[in-house]
Amino acid sequence: MLVNFKVKNFMAFSDWEDISFLANNRVKDHEKSLISINNLNLLPVKGIAGMNGAGKSSLIRAIFCYYTLQKFGSLALFNDTSMNVINYFMGEHEDSQNWWEGSNMLFTSNMFNDAAKNILFEVTFAIEDFFFVHFLELDADLNIINEKITIKKDIKDDGNWLTSLLSNKGTIFMFLKKISTTNIENFISKSVDIFKVSSVKVYEKIPAICKFLDNFIEQKMVFGQIMNSPNHFDRAKAQLKKYFSNSEMEKLITMIAKTADSKILSAHKNLTPSFRGKDNYEITLKLNNGEKTIAYKDLSVGTKKFVKIVMFAIYTVLEGGLFIGDELDMNLHPSLSKFIIDLFMNSEINKKYGQFLFTSHVPYSFDELRIDQIALLYNDDLKKNKLRELLELKKDLDVNLRSSIVFSKNYLSEVLGEHPKTADLSAIQEVLKNIERR
Structure with a gap:
């Protein structure tokens, strides 16, 4: 299960920004919906609110970038085999080529917030009885130049970073992808000294990590709106x-x-x-x-979007994993968005601990979530895109931290204190008058 996702210098984000599925034990709402694993309570749903340009799609695309690294081992390989990627994501479809040419799925140097700095990822998963933290660093050529792994028994433990064999300049394939496609036992037996740390024999966990990631990335990480292809219905039925x-x-x-x-x-x-x-x-x-x-x-x-999303959601609660939806409310009535969220919040339905991460402009989608299930994207005083937990921004809330603050009523005035500037209609009117005078 995903515990935490952190990214730096990616598209809208210049600093470290992270999204966490850790539940706050002081919040008492919807306790039955929480997922207990490794002595921790995790959230089944996380919603991200924000204005246009705040960075919602940047976050989803950052997760997709990490997913691609896990799936293909290399962003360059992903870019170089575009038609194979089309077939993988969409199957054969008459609109495939046109969709691909018009998409922004290819990874380029434009995804760097600062071209002079590298992109950093730090992702934490809960696996069996331990936590696995994966650190990656990408240079301007989209190569992995640094990769570290650590294993923790306690999520609060700093652990021991372990530099992988592929931490050399110019590396293309990442370490975990490489060993997951070879004989893991032989690979580890020849590299025992590298994998020894003071408190945990990390090398003994490598097979479990590779098995988890292969399964999680291949079968249990599903993107919604980011790949809004006409073939999603067929993919959902196939699953x-x-x-x-x-x-x-x-x-x-x-x-x-x-x-x-x-x-x-x-x-x-x-x-x-x-x-x-x-x-x-x-x-x-x-x-x-x-x-x-x-x-x-x-x-x-x-209606078609709703059918597809619910089918993917049902697959996720049956299998476990992570379902990601950008702009959940686009083309959907708020009650339909709530229906999708409720699938994951219902512990009698979500028995395999599926997780749902969504972004939205519509505040009503957040009204029935716990307060620790809501994160906000906004521009700070320096015009930097920041991602913060609502809990951090609302420290003056009632001590019980109930989520019944009705997020939609507080979203613009209390939570962010800002909203998109209203268009200057007089300026628009003057433009139209100039056209009429011609």
């Missing part, structure tokens, strides 16, 4: 096939779609697949003049 038969899948899609659109009566798999071999679904609607059948692709944008 859930291990749990649902065709008839059960029809019932599931019907149930989800009806939650978003009450006119929907049923969803049925079309026996004739598309020319790409993908499953087609037909939707039956109840209208004033009777029933009408349409293709799934002709549903509203919001």
Whole structure:
């Protein structure tokens, strides 16, 4: 499980900024929803609020960058094999090439906040009975020039940093990716001296770390809006096939779609697949003049988005892992956003400890969260993008730290004390008048 993600000098962030899933024990709301692991309570949901340009997408993209390093071992390899990446993320789709050319998924020097400094990552996971901390440093050529790992029994312990074998200038593939694709036992047996530290035999944990990361990155880290491809519906169905038969899948899609659109009566798999071999679904609607059948692709944008996100969310609560959604509320009614959050907050449903990280402009999405589940992105007095826990910014709250402050009512005035500048309509009016005079 993800405990903490820290990044520095990435896009909007010049300083170390971090997002934590650690629960504050003083907060008493929704205690049954918390995830207990290694004597710690972790949060199943973390929401990030912020204005345009505050850095929400920068954070999501930073996590995606770390994910890519884990998946491919190299950002350069990711960039050089673009069509393979398309197939991996999207499958074969008629819009793949156009989508790729118009996307910002390729990693370039533009992602450095300061081109003269390196990008730093520090990520903490809870694995079995210990905590694993992974440090990476990227240079301007997108090479990993430093990588460290440490193991902690106690999250508060400073631990012992362990420099990997691949901490040389110009390294491309990161250490953990390399040993996870080789014979780990042989690799470790030849490198015992390197892996010995004073308190923990780190090398004994390396197999568990590699197994966890391979599984977590490959199967259990799902991005939502950052890869808003037209093929997400097919990917979601493919992931859930291990749990649902065709008839059960029809019932599931019907149930989800009806939650978003009450006119929907049923969803049925079309026996004739598309020319790409993908499953087609037909939707039956109840209208004033009777029933009408349409293709799934002709549903509203919001309904389709809701169906896809809920299917990914269901997969995450069934498997465990981390589901990430940028701009959760885009095209969705607030009640539908709440439905998705509730899936993860319900301990009877979320038995495999799935986690959900989302960003949003809409404050209503945060009203029923614990106060330690909310983080804020804003610009400080120096115009730097800062990421802070709401708990840090609201130290004057009631001692019980209840989250019933109704975040949406306090968001603009109390929490940030700022909001986007209202457009100067008189200036716009003058521009339009100049056009009329021509």
